[in-house]
Amino acid sequence: MKTPRQTVEWTDRLLIGGEATSGNGPIREVYDPATEEVLFAVADPDAAQCDLAIEAAKAAFQSGTWADKELRSKLLAALADEMEARRADLTASVVYEVGTPIATAEVLQVSNAIRVLRRYASLAGSDLTATLPAEDGAVRGHSTVSYRPAGVVAAITAYNYPMFLAATKIGAALAAGCTVVLLASPQAPLSTLLIGEIATKVGFPPGVLNVIVGGPEVGRRVTENPAVAVVSFTGSVAVGKAVMQQASHHVANVVLELGGKSPAIVLPGADLKAIVKPLHQRYARNAGQGCASPTRLLIPAQDFDEFLDLSSLAYEEITVGDPWDRATIVGPLISDAHRARVEGYIQSALDDGGFIAAGGGRPDIERGWFVNPALIAGLPSTSRVCREEIFGPVAVALSYSDLDEAVSISNDSDLGLHAMIFGDHDIAVDLAPRLTVGQVSINGGGSGFRSDAPMGGFKQSGIGRESGTWGLMEFLEPQHVHWPL
Secondary structure, three states, X not given: OEOOOOOOOOOOOXXXXXXXXXXXXXXXXXXXXXXXXXXXXXXOOOHHHHHHHHHHHHHHHHHOHHHOHHHHHHHHHHHHHHHHHOHHHHHHHHHHHHOOOHHHHHHHHHHHHHHHHHHHHHHOOOOOOEEEOOOOOOOOEEEEEEEEEOOEEEEEOXXXXXXXXXXXXXXXXXXXXXXXXXXXXXXXXXXXXXXXXHHHHHOOOOOOEEEXXXXXXXXXXXXXXXXXEEEEEEOOHHHHHHHHHHHXXXXXXXXXXXXXXXXXXXXXXXXXXXXXXXXXXXXXXXXXXXXXXXXXXXXXXXXXXXXXXXXXXXHOOOOEOOOOXXXXXXXXXXXXXXXXXXXXXXXXXXXXXXXXXXXXXXXXXXXXXXXXXXXXXXXXXXXXXXXXXXXXXXXXEEEEOOHHHHHHHHHOOOEEOEEEEEOOHXXXXXXXXXXXXXXXXEOOOOOOOOOOOOEOOEEOOEEOOEOHHHHHHOOEEEEEXXXXX
C-alpha cells in the first residue's frame, strides 16, 4: 500500500544560542534520493557562527541553569512528547531526505529516537555517587566518587539514521548535564534542523542545544575548539580517525561509533528456511546503509548450496522501489556517487572471481539512486568485499568447516561492531563470548533496539558506548572527594 507523500514545512534555520538563524557559509542543496529532485537548500555556518555556537554552549554550561536535574528531565521528556506529536512530519522528513522506506522509518528512525529520549529523560535525575569502604592500611577517612558533567559536547551525526543518532547523542549528553553543539550530516540535515525547532518550542534554555549543518570544514572548526570537552561522532572509520586527531589537539574525550563488517553465523543443523528471509532483509533494509548490517554470512559447508538456492527464492520477496510504498524493503542509496561506490565493490568482487548468487543490477526504475541487493559467493574471506564496509545492500556468503573456523573468520576483521548467530540456542550462547564484537544477536535478538543497552564495538568499530547508562557515562567525569575521620 502506497502512502501519500506528505508535505513537510522545511526549515533552513540553524539554532545558535537560542536564536534561529540562517547560515552565512556555502549553500548546499539537499536531494530526495528516490527522485533526484532538490528538496531544500541550507547554508552552512561560517567560522564565526561555528565559534558562536560553541561559545553559546559554554556560556549555558557555565551559567548553571542546566545543572538542574529536574529541568533536564522535564525538557527531555517534553522534547520526546513534541516529537511524538509531530511523528508524521518527522517520519516524512526522513523518508524524503534519506530514502528510508516508510514502514522502516516509522520504527527505526522515529520511534527509536523518541524512545531513547524518554530513556534519557528518566536517567537525567540519576545519582551515581558511590561511597567507598575503608581501605586497609590507609588513614581512616571518608571517600565518595561522584560524577560531574564534562562540559560542552560536539555531537556529529551520520546521514543514514539522522534523527535516531541525534536523539541518542543529545539525549545522553543533555541528561548528563552537558550542553551540546549538534552537527548534522550535510547529506541529510533537514530532520535534524526540525529537532532544533522543536527544542526551541518546548523551552530549552538558550545555548543548551545548538544545531548546525556542515561538512569537513565545519566539523574541524567545531572539534578543534578548545572549549569542547567531548566529541561524539558516528560515521566511517577514516573520518573517525580524523576526528580523533582533531580532538587530540586539546585532549578532548571522544566517543566514536564507526564502521562494521558484521558476521552472521548459521550453525550446523539450523532451520535454513526459517532463517534465510529475515537474514537477507536485515542487511538490505535502509538500502544496506547501516553499520551493524550482517554482511558476512558464514554457512556450514554441507549446507552452503542449499543456502544459496533458498537465498535466490528469498530475494524474490525483497521489494526495491518507492520508499512511500509500505511493501518496499530497499529504498534508494543516499547519492549517485555512493551508488557508484557500491557498484564498484560488486564489480571488484566479480573481477576477483566471485559470482552473484542472488540479486544484482539495478531495478527498472527511471529516476532515483536505486540498486538491487546482491549476494556474492565464490570468494575467500580475505578478499576486499569480505573485509571492507560497503555500506550498501551487498552481502557475501562464505562456507566454514567447523565452529572454530567460523569464529576465526568472524574475528579476522579490523572491525568488531555486531554479530548474529542462528541455530541451537545453547551452542550460540557458548559461542558468543568468543566473538570480538560489542553486540551479539542470537536468533534475531530479543526485542529489537533497546534504549537501556550499550551500543558500540571492539577494534576500529569505535571507542566508548552509546545508549543506556553506558551512554550517559561517556559525558560524565568521576570526581573523588575525601576527608579524614
